[in-house]
Amino acid sequence: MQNEDRSAEDRGALIEPRIPKGFRDFLPEKEAERLSIVRKLQSVFERFGFLPIDTPVLEFAEVLLGKGGGETDKEVYRFTDHGGRDVAMRFDLTVPFARFMAAHLDEVGLPFRRWHAAKVWRGENTQRGRYREFMQVDFDIVGTDSASADLEILLLMRESLAALGMRAFTIRYAHRGVFNACLARLGLEGRSVEVLRTIDKQRKVGTEKTRELLAGIAGPAAASEILEFIRVEETPAATLQKLSGLVGGGVEGIARLSQVASALDRLGIGGTFVLDPSITRGLDYYTGIVFESFLGDLPDIGSVCSGGRYNDLASLYTRQRLPGVGASIGLDRLMAAMEELGLAGGSSARASVLVLFLDDSLVGVYHEIAQNLRAAGIAAEVYPEKKKLAQQFAYAEKKGIPLAVVCGAQEAAAGTVTLKNLKTRESFEGLSPADLPGRARELIR
Amino acid sequence: MQNEDRSAEDRGALIEPRIPKGFRDFLPEKEAERLSIVRKLQSVFERFGFLPIDTPVLEFAEVLLGKGGGETDKEVYRFTDHGGRDVAMRFDLTVPFARFMAAHLDEVGLPFRRWHAAKVWRGENTQRGRYREFMQVDFDIVGTDSASADLEILLLMRESLAALGMRAFTIRYAHRGVFNACLARLGLEGRSVEVLRTIDKQRKVGTEKTRELLAGIAGPAAASEILEFIRVEETPAATLQKLSGLVGGGVEGIARLSQVASALDRLGIGGTFVLDPSITRGLDYYTGIVFESFLGDLPDIGSVCSGGRYNDLASLYTRQRLPGVGASIGLDRLMAAMEELGLAGGSSARASVLVLFLDDSLVGVYHEIAQNLRAAGIAAEVYPEKKKLAQQFAYAEKKGIPLAVVCGAQEAAAGTVTLKNLKTRESFEGLSPADLPGRARELIR
Numbered sequence: 001m002q003n004e005d006r007s008a009e010d011r012g013a014l015i016e017p018r019i020p021k022g023f024r025d026f027l028p029e030k031e032a033e034r035l036s037i038v039r040k041l042q043s044v045f046e047r048f049g050f051l052p053i054d055t056p057v058l059e060f061a062e063v064l065l066g067k068g069g070g071e072t073d074k075e076v077y078r079f080t081d082h083g084g085r086d087v088a089m090r091f092d093l094t095v096p097f098a099r100f101m102a103a104h105l106d107e108v109g110l111p112f113r114r115w116h117a118a119k120v121w122r123g124e125n126t127q128r129g130r131y132r133e134f135m136q137v138d139f140d141i142v143g144t145d146s147a148s149a150d151l152e153i154l155l156l157m158r159e160s161l162a163a164l165g166m167r168a169f170t171i172r173y174a175h176r177g178v179f180n181a182c183l184a185r186l187g188l189e190g191r192s193v194e195v196l197r198t199i200d201k202q203r204k205v206g207t208e209k210t211r212e213l214l215a216g217i218a219g220p221a222a223a224s225e226i227l228e229f230i231r232v233e234e235t236p237a238a239t240l241q242k243l244s245g246l247v248g249g250g251v252e253g254i255a256r257l258s259q260v261a262s263a264l265d266r267l268g269i270g271g272t273f274v275l276d277p278s279i280t281r282g283l284d285y286y287t288g289i290v291f292e293s294f295l296g297d298l299p300d301i302g303s304v305c306s307g308g309r310y311n312d313l314a315s316l317y318t319r320q321r322l323p324g325v326g327a328s329i330g331l332d333r334l335m336a337a338m339e340e341l342g343l344a345g346g347s348s349a350r351a352s353v354l355v356l357f358l359d360d361s362l363v364g365v366y367h368e369i370a371q372n373l374r375a376a377g378i379a380a381e382v383y384p385e386k387k388k389l390a391q392q393f394a395y396a397e398k399k400g401i402p403l404a405v406v407c408g409a410q411e412a413a414a415g416t417v418t419l420k421n422l423k424t425r426e427s428f429e430g431l432s433p434a435d436l437p438g439r440a441r442e443l444i445r
Numbered sequence: 446m447q448n449e450d451r452s453a454e455d456r457g458a459l460i461e462p463r464i465p466k467g468f469r470d471f472l473p474e475k476e477a478e479r480l481s482i483v484r485k486l487q488s489v490f491e492r493f494g495f496l497p498i499d500t501p502v503l504e505f506a507e508v509l510l511g512k513g514g515g516e517t518d519k520e521v522y523r524f525t526d527h528g529g530r531d532v533a534m535r536f537d538l539t540v541p542f543a544r545f546m547a548a549h550l551d552e553v554g555l556p557f558r559r560w561h562a563a564k565v566w567r568g569e570n571t572q573r574g575r576y577r578e579f580m581q582v583d584f585d586i587v588g589t590d591s592a593s594a595d596l597e598i599l600l601l602m603r604e605s606l607a608a609l610g611m612r613a614f615t616i617r618y619a620h621r622g623v624f625n626a627c628l629a630r631l632g633l634e635g636r637s638v639e640v641l642r643t644i645d646k647q648r649k650v651g652t653e654k655t656r657e658l659l660a661g662i663a664g665p666a667a668a669s670e671i672l673e674f675i676r677v678e679e680t681p682a683a684t685l686q687k688l689s690g691l692v693g694g695g696v697e698g699i700a701r702l703s704q705v706a707s708a709l710d711r712l713g714i715g716g717t718f719v720l721d722p723s724i725t726r727g728l729d730y731y732t733g734i735v736f737e738s739f740l741g742d743l744p745d746i747g748s749v750c751s752g753g754r755y756n757d758l759a760s761l762y763t764r765q766r767l768p769g770v771g772a773s774i775g776l777d778r779l780m781a782a783m784e785e786l787g788l789a790g791g792s793s794a795r796a797s798v799l800v801l802f803l804d805d806s807l808v809g810v811y812h813e814i815a816q817n818l819r820a821a822g823i824a825a826e827v828y829p830e831k832k833k834l835a836q837q838f839a840y841a842e843k844k845g846i847p848l849a850v851v852c853g854a855q856e857a858a859a860g861t862v863t864l865k866n867l868k869t870r871e872s873f874e875g876l877s878p879a880d881l882p883g884r885a886r887e888l889i890r
Contacts, residue, residue, distance in 0.1 A: 014761070014762060014763065014764070015507055015508055015511045015761050015762050016508075016762070017508065017544040017545075017547035017548040017759075017762040017763070018505065018508070018548070019500075019501050019504060019505070019508075019544075019548075020501070020503060020504070020505060020526070020530055020532060021528075023501035023503060023504075024501065025498070025499070025500050025501070025545055025548065025549065026497075026498060026499035026500075027498060027549060027552060027553065028496035028497060028498055028553070028559070031496075031497040031498050031499050032496065032497055034499070035487070035497055039484070042480070046796075046824050047819040047822075047823075047824045047825070048796075048815075048819070048824070048825075048826060049795065049796030049799075049824055049825065049826030049844075049846075051473035051476075051477065051795070052471075052473060052476040052477055052480055053470070053471060053472060053473055053476050054470070054471035054476050054479070055464075055470050055471075056464050056465070056468035056469065056470070056578050057502065057534075057564065057566070057578060058465060058468060058522070058566070058578065059464060059465070059468075060463065060464070060465060062460055063460055063462065063463070063464075066460045074527070075527075077503070077524075077526060079522075079524030079525075080524075081465070081522060081568060082519070082520075082568045083466075083568075085465055087465060089502075099462040099464075100462075100470055102462035103462040103463070103464075103470065104470065104472060107472060108472065108473065109840065109843050109844075111828075111829050111840070113826065114473070119502065121502070121503070123526060123527045123528075133501050133502060133503065141829060144829040144830050146829045146830035147805075147808055148802065148808045148811065148812070148827055148829045148830060149829040149830075151808065151809075151812060152812065152827060152829070155812065155816070159819075259808060262809065263808050263809035263812060264809075265809075266809035266810070266813065267809060267812060267813055267816065314462075316459065316460050317459055317460050317461070317462040318459065318462070319459070350494065350496070351491075351493075351494030354494075357593065360592075363592055363593045363596065363704060363708050364596075364707065364708035364709075364710075364711035364712060365711070366593065367593070367596055367597065367600065367708060367712060368711065368712055370493075371600070371712065374492040374493070374604075377492075378492075379491050379492045379493070379494055380492070380493075380494065381493060381494030381558065382593055382597060383556075384556050384586060384589040384591045384593045384594040384597070385589050385591035385593060385594075395554065395556070398554050399494075399554075401494075
């Protein structure tokens with residue numbers, strides 16, 4: 001509770017600077033890394049002609065939760081605002097995108113490619129190691145249900161992960177229509193949830209346990225057929241041939257998978273992709289191709305980028321049918337993966353040069369030195385006041401600043417400075433303003 | 446209310462894709478511009494060694510509103526979450542930064558320079574043309590109350606505005622301590638709010654009206670002295686001399702202003718800055734230097750970047766005294782200003798080349814062409830399906846894509862493409878894959 005006469009002197013009255021569970025501060029190193037990742041992704045998206053959008057954090061609850069019910073609702077941060085409006089914080093970037101498309105269809109036109117990197121909020125159980133505030137990066141093509149768009153999202157996933165330095169990853173894809181045809185043939189449409197959940201666990205529990213569980217649901221013969229269906233063959237062509245045999249070549253989805261597989265092959269990047277019929281991506285949203293990413297060196301971390309094709313994005317808000325395909329990167333899981341893979345930490349935003357502060361009367365000189373370095377593209381900061389040199393050096397060390405410029409009254413009078421390499425303790429004395437940036441640049445390299 | 450069996454066919458049941466008043470969607474052009482502005486600012490901050498941080502959007506209400514009362518509280522989006530926590534959405538970036546510093550002081554060390562670009566929310570009256578969701582960009586140096594830090598924030602303001610292409614702007618600065626000394630000499634400490642508000646309106650109502658209002662508050666003699674105090678003289682030195690005469694040279698703040706003014710002069714950028722004693726920046730927060738920016742070509746738009754020095758950032762949360770100085774950019778006002786000045790719109794994220802889609806069997810070829818262009822640094826997209834050429838050209842025009850690549854079955858067989866300049870309607874036929882990127886780059890220039 002607020003207390004107007006509380007003062008900082010009165011220790012008991014201090015407010016504890018804590019934040020709610022599931023929320024986090026980003027300290028400079030982590031935040032610099034997050035900015036760097038988003039920037040790299042942005043650059044990939046731009047190369048593909050994807051356009052950025054943004055939507056409000058708060059939307060009308062009816063707009064976000066239109067579909068009603070579901071587990072998500074309980075996790076949504078929802079409240080009544082000053083004006084009595086029933087509002088909620090976005091819990092993903094897909095629903096706001098659907099609303100956005102219905103509202104701005106004429107302005108943006110079709111086909112429309114967008115990316116959106118933004119925070120979303122879910123009041124999930126944090127004991128599962130989840131955050132309540134986290135960042136997603138989504139990219140979608142809407143207004144077409146072509147194979148070309150499916151392929152493009154796969155390419156973009158690959159380039160995104162590659163741009164972040166990821167190696168040894170695979171992207172596994174399948175088609176929900178083909179899977180549904182398999183279930184229909186076995187008379188299992190009504191039990192698809194159970195079958196999907198069982199298949200989803202296969203990677204963890206192994207084939208024999210899965211067979212047992214499937215047999216419990218559908219009988220041993222159907223279990224065998226499902227296991228046959230989801231097995232990855234030597235080549236995409238062999239997998240396709242098997243799927244054709246199991247569900248019939250006329251099934252919509254077989255031809256689509258075949259187009260995608262051969263285009264990936266033609267592009268010489270087939271090796272990154274695996275046609276894997278066990279990929280299903282949940283139930284009620286996707287209708288065509290579905291895909292997940294797997295990091296070879298981190299098999300247990302799960303997919304950092306996944307998605308698929310949907311029939312109609314914005315049916316809640318408009319009668320215009322908007323088929324599309326897209327994927328979502330979970331930035332927090334991705335950052336955890338990069339840290340484990342040693343790909344993190346290269347993007348610290350620290351300055352390269354610290355201008356030491358020796359004399360109050362030289363404040364203008366110090367800032368002039370720093371400005372000249374900056375003009376030469378070298379990040380520089382001025383220690384902001386006269387303190388013991390040991391303290392200024394300790395500051396540079398803590399921040400990871402590799403070089404220092406020293407300029408006392410005598411040097412200032414002579415118009416020169418000394419540059420120090422803080423790592424090797426080498427000094428370069430008598431440098432003129434014109435020589436400083438070049439010498440600094442040499443040492444940074 | 447939700448209705449599970451509502452379908453898109455049933456027009457009456459569609460949800461209107463509207464957003465709450467005071468909130469906005471950012472369409473691609475505007476969002477690309479916002480991203481570009483933040484990126485340019487980031488690059489300036491990095492050159493100065495400022496580090497990025499981030500904090501949660503939701504904080505405990507007690508932490509954000511600790512000071513109690515005040516007009517802000519009524520505008521804060523505050524609610525009780527699932528776990529019964531009293532939480533609120535941040536309404537600025539200063540209070541979360543104070544909480545951040547108290548929580549992470551040992552980790553970040555002092556002095557600490559940070560920048561933070563993020564959305565904040567206030568349920569303000571939108572009739573004043575204000576948004577309820579808007580973006581701020583803050584930068585501060587804490588842990589020092591040196592003149593060097595004051596100077597550095599002024600330099601950073603200047604470089605930030607310059608990096609965005611702003612010209613003809615001035616940054617006006619003053620010192621709250623000097624102003625308070627003036628009021629004290631006149632025995633007006635108790636009426637400082639009235640005096641400040643009257644001075645704040647001077648730019649609008651003119652000197653004579655201001656004199657009348659001040660005389661009503663403090664009598665004609667004091668009114669004359671205040672007007673004398675706030676008048677800008679020919680040079681900073683003359684203004685300083687006058688201030689010394691009026692409040693006494695020993696007043697803390699006179700020496701500080703003098704140091705800052707002479708350093709700006711030494712840096713050769715004194716012309717951007719005006720020592721203007723009428724700058725006050727409200728009442729209860731700032732204790733030292735204060736500053737505002739003015740755009741010469743848009744005198745009525747108000748300050749797009751302002752701030753000042755404060756005595757103690759985080760006294761609500763820690764007994765460690767944290768003096769600092771910083772400024773805040775109102776990104777929405779800045780973007781409005783840039784639009785009016787014709788500085789907006791140069792940062793569209795559109796692709797440079799559209800690969801036309803003529804033949805379903807060539808989908809792999811089209812993506813190969815696009816990938817080759819991207820590898821050469823040229824943003825390219827593939828039209829995602831076979832449609833009439835007129836429709837594909839119309840798409841390119843709407844998106845502002847300047848070039849198209851045409852490749853039909855014959856050309857694909859010959860391994861060549863045609864590049865079209867959509868503006869001049871020139872065509873370049875028979876280009877090999879190796880020649881395409883170079884020719885495209887020439888035409889983009």
